[in-house]
Amino acid sequence: MSHPPHYVDYSLADPRLQSHHPFFATTRHRGVGTRSLSYWSDNAAGYSFWSIASNLSTWGVPEELFRQLHAGYKALGVPIVQWEVDSNLIMGDVPFCGGWCWKNWREWNATFYPSGGNFSTAVLGGGSITLYVSAFCNDTVHRAEGYEFVSVDSSRWGLSQVAVSHPDSAYDFYTSILTTAHRDWHMDQLFTDFLCWRGDALTAALPAYFGAGEAWLGGMTRAAQDLGMEVQYCMACGHQALSSLQWPGVTNARGSGDGGAGTPGMRSFTFSSVMAAMVGLGWSKDNLRLRVFPRGETELQALLAALSLGPVGLSDQLEVFPQVWRGRRAQ
Numbered sequence: 623m624s625h626p627p628h629y630v631d632y633s634l635a636d637p638r639l640q641s642h643h644p645f646f647a648t649t650r651h652r653g654v655g656t657r658s659l660s661y662w663s664d665n666a667a668g669y670s671f672w673s674i675a676s677n678l679s680t681w682g683v684p685e686e687l688f689r690q691l692h693a694g695y696k697a698l699g700v701p702i703v704q705w706e707v708d709s710n711l712i713m714g715d716v717p718f719c720g721g722w723c724w725k726n727w728r729e730w731n732a733t734f735y736p737s738g739g740n741f742s743t744a745v746l747g748g749g750s751i752t753l754y755v756s757a758f759c760n761d762t763v764h765r766a767e768g769y770e771f772v773s774v775d776s777s778r779w780g781l782s783q784v785a786v787s788h789p790d791s792a793y794d795f796y797t798s799i800l801t802t803a804h805r806d807w808h809m810d811q812l813f814t815d816f817l818c819w820r821g822d823a824l825t826a827a828l829p830a831y832f833g834a835g836e837a838w839l840g841g842m843t844r845a846a847q848d849l850g851m852e853v854q855y856c857m858a859c860g861h862q863a864l865s866s867l868q869w870p871g872v873t874n875a876r877g878s879g880d881g882g883a884g885t886p887g888m889r890s891f892t893f894s895s896v897m898a899a900m901v902g903l904g905w906s907k908d909n910l911r912l913r914v915f916p917r918g919e920t921e922l923q924a925l926l927a928a929l930s931l932g933p934v935g936l937s938d939q940l941e942v943f944p945q946v947w948r949g950r951r952a953q
Contacts, residue, residue: 648902652873654750655811655852655933658703661691662909662935664754664813666880669939671709675722678709678734681939685735689745690940696747705746706813706935708754710735714761723759723784727799742808752811752854752933753803755842757784757820769795774823786824789834792841797848804849811854811933812846818859836865847871854906854933860897867901874898874931877905891926904931911937 665672669687674680681687688705695702712729713722730738737744742751758764760773760783770788787795803809821835828834839862846853847869855862855875866872877894895905907926915923927934 648867648870650873650902650904651847651852651870652904652931653810653850653852654703655752655854656873656904656906656931658750658932659701660704660706660752660933660935661695661702662706662752662933662937663708664706664880664909664935664937666911667909667935667937668911668914669937672722675709675713678731683734683736684709685737685741685745687940688741692746692749694940695936700936702749702936704750704752704811704933705742706752706754706933707741708813710741710753714759723757724755724762725759726763727755727758728802739802739807746808748808750810751808752813753807753809754813754815756815757786760785764795764799767798769798772824772827774820774827776823786820786827787838787842789824789828789831789837789841792838793845794841796842796845800846800849800851804851809851811852812842813854813856814842815856817855817862818857821859821862836862839865840868843869843872855903863898863901863903866903872903874904874906874933876908877930878908878926880908906930906933909935909937913938 663669663671663684669681669684671678671684678684688707692702692705710730711724712726712731714725730741732738735741742749757776758771760771762771762785765771765785770791771785772788773783774786776784800809800812817839821839824838825831825833825835831837843853843866848871851871852873853869853871855866855872858875863875866875875894875898877898878891891907898905907923907930910923910927912920912924
C-alpha cells in the first residue's frame with residue numbers, strides 16, 4: 623500500500639515511530655523515555671525546582687524527596703521507569719528566565735544531591751534518568767576546557783548575556799559532557815529547552831555563519847543520538863522540528879506549554895501536536911498532575927497524556943500522591 627510522503631505509521635505492532643519524507647527516511651529510535659512511565663520535576667510540576675531556583679530546599683532536600691517518591695511509587699506497584707531531574711548540577715548565580723543557566727554541567731550540587739553521580743544507583747534503584755540542558759552561563763567553566771561558546775543577547779529574559787555552544791564546537795562539547803552522564807549517571811534521555819530562542823539568538827550573533835542555529839542544534843542532537851540517548855525538544859521553532867527529520871534520536875517534541883493545562887494552551891497544543899506528527903515526532907504533553915485540577919480537567923490531562931507518544935510523566939507531590947491515593951484506594 624502506498625502512502626503520501628508525510629505518512630506516519632503509528633502501528634502498535636512496531637514500537638518504532640516511522641516517518642517517510644522525500645529527502646529523509648527517518649525511523650525514530652524510541653526508548654524507555656517515550657515507551658515507559660516516568661516522573662517529572664519540570665516547570666509547573668508538583669516539585670518545580672526551576673520556579674524556586676533561589677531556594678531549592680523549599681520542600682526539603684531534593685534528593686530525599688526523590689528517595690521518598692521512588693519508595694512510594696514502588697510500594698504501590700506504579701512502574702516509574704525514568705526520572706526527570708533538572709536541579710542537580712552547578713548553576714550560575716544569576717538566574718536565567720527565573721530559573722538558571724548552567725555553569726558546570728559535569729559537577730553535581732552536593733548540597734541538594736549528596737549522592738552526586740551515584741544518585742541513580744543510591745536513590746532510584748538504578749533507574750534511568752532524564753537530564754535537562756538549557757542555556758549556559760556566560761562565565762561557564764567549560765570555556766576553560768577548550769570549547770568555544772558564543773555570548774548571545776538575552777535581554778528579552780532580563781539578562782545581558784548567556785552562552786550557547788559554538789556550532790563548530792557543539793558536537794564535541796556535548797559528546798564530552800553527555801558521555802559521562804550516559805555511562806556513569808544512567809542518563810538515557812536529553813531534555814533540551816528554549817530551542818527556538820537559543821537557535822535564533824545564535825544565528826543573530828553569527829551573521830556570517832550560514833545556518834549557525836541548525837549547525838548548533840545538529841551538533842547537540844547528534845552527540846546525544848550517537849550515545850544512544852533519546853532527545854526531547856522543547857520550545858522548538860517549526861523549522862527545528864523539520865530539521866529533526868535528519869536525527870532519529872529526536873523521539874518527541876513537547877507540544878504543550880508548562881503543565882499542559884488551560885484553554886489557551888490547549889488551543890495551541892492542537893496545532894503543535896499536528897505539526898509534530900506530520901514529521902514523525904511523537905508530541906508530548908508536559909508533566910501530568912492528578913490532584914490539582916478542577917473536575918473534568920484532570921480527566922482531560924490524563925487523556926492527552928495517554929494518547930501522546932510519551933513521555934508520560936507523573937508529577938504530583940508526596941503529600942498528595944501516592945499517600946492520599948493509596949488511602950482512598952484502601953477505603
